[in-house]
Amino acid sequence: MMTTGGGLREASRRAVRSCIAETAEALFIARGFEETTVDEIAAAVGMSQRSFFRYFASKDDVILDNLSRFGADLAAAVGARPAEEPEWDSLHRAFGLVVERFADRERREHEAAVQRIIEGSPRLLAAYLQRLDRIQQHLTEELMGRAAAGPGPAPDRMVMRAMVGSAFACLHAAVSHIAADGDPERFEQHLERAMAALRPAGIGLASSEPS
């Protein structure tokens, strides 16, 4: 029999996942990431270590799982922007998803704590940056497709990739800043300031590669 389309089974799985994630994050905040073993997490949830790895591919995955979903949402947000809009502004608007995440005071506190955990562990930070890199690749392809459909000359994939990376540098700088120095109230202002300062001059940025 085929799957029923993601019914009860999938819902249950998602519930278990979030339960594991919450328990693990609590342990991470209390004892630190490296100091918390997978066995401890599994014991705290009440399952075997083997089952833990049936829900999360790795220990890092428990924290960075949200990021993957964020990547998909971001690509959708960029795709929803008008095609005539300069790419930089589309990215800027799409980053509004992050701003929304920092809207609630409670959620803001939590996100900042998670970010501090990530930047406090070299292993986690590495995995985090790698996922950001993947998201950037997806966004680059998204914008490449959009630019190719437009009237201008053929877009330059390398320059597009650099621009997406530049926008993410602004995002990363703003997130890191509020995670380190506290005061997460003005996250939007920080992001705004960085993206205004680094806005590329030639916003059209076409000029196909001289082959």
Place this chain on the structure above:
Amino acid sequence: MMTTGGGLREASRRAVRSCIAETAEALFIARGFEETTVDEIAAAVGMSQRSFFRYFASKDDVILDNLSRFGADLAAAVGARPAEEPEWDSLHRAFGLVVERFADRERREHEAAVQRIIEGSPRLLAAYLQRLDRIQQHLTEELMGRAAAGPGPAPDRMVMRAMVGSAFACLHAAVSHIAADGDPERFEQHLERAMAALRPAGIGLASSEPS
């Protein structure tokens, strides 16, 4: 007894390190990174696994060791630039170190192969991005100190961090591009094109944070 200031002992150590690195890279190219175990590397060099870890802190370190030295060189190159020069241009000139690395045909081939190994393994790519992040932090501090000594207003660390990240996005895009599509001849042109397109409009970028 104190160290003699880095004499024969250090030279020998460096020789062993490069021997290990060469052997390991050959194995990585032949069999892949994940498929090559530390035991195999140690056996190929003719030493125990324990001794391997006395020369390299981790398996990743074998490949990414050059990167750390590159970070130090880069900071020095930026520090050697005139203080009045816009930060973006100082970074651009400092990236000349990478351009030089791609000058020799043989070396260029090798660097591209290493880059392909890095980007082919998620684990390695993560560690690579993390080291790039550290280098960016160092460069940010370097440029912050330079800007603080100048006549202008107090510089904004977050914006400075974003700008350094943007410059590295250009560098990363150019390096990735030649590693993927081959044709490493025009690396300098690629880098030039990206950095010209993403050059910030307000190059002075002071405007201290509104506290």
Place this chain on the structure above:
DNA sequence: TCCGGTCCGTCAGCGACTGCCAGTCTTTTG
């Protein structure tokens, strides 16, 4: 000669992660 330091190999161990097998519980089917 003895002594200090340095280098190395061996062993034991931890933690992340995986494959395999067996058991349970639920759902479907004859």
Place this chain on the structure above:
DNA sequence: CAAAAGACTGGCAGTCGCTGACGGACCGGA
């Protein structure tokens, strides 16, 4: 209702990266 099929789980053993502790070999100087 019983049997088969499937999903989920725990336990076990094993790999791999990595670390600490111990003991032996070499080598310079006193």
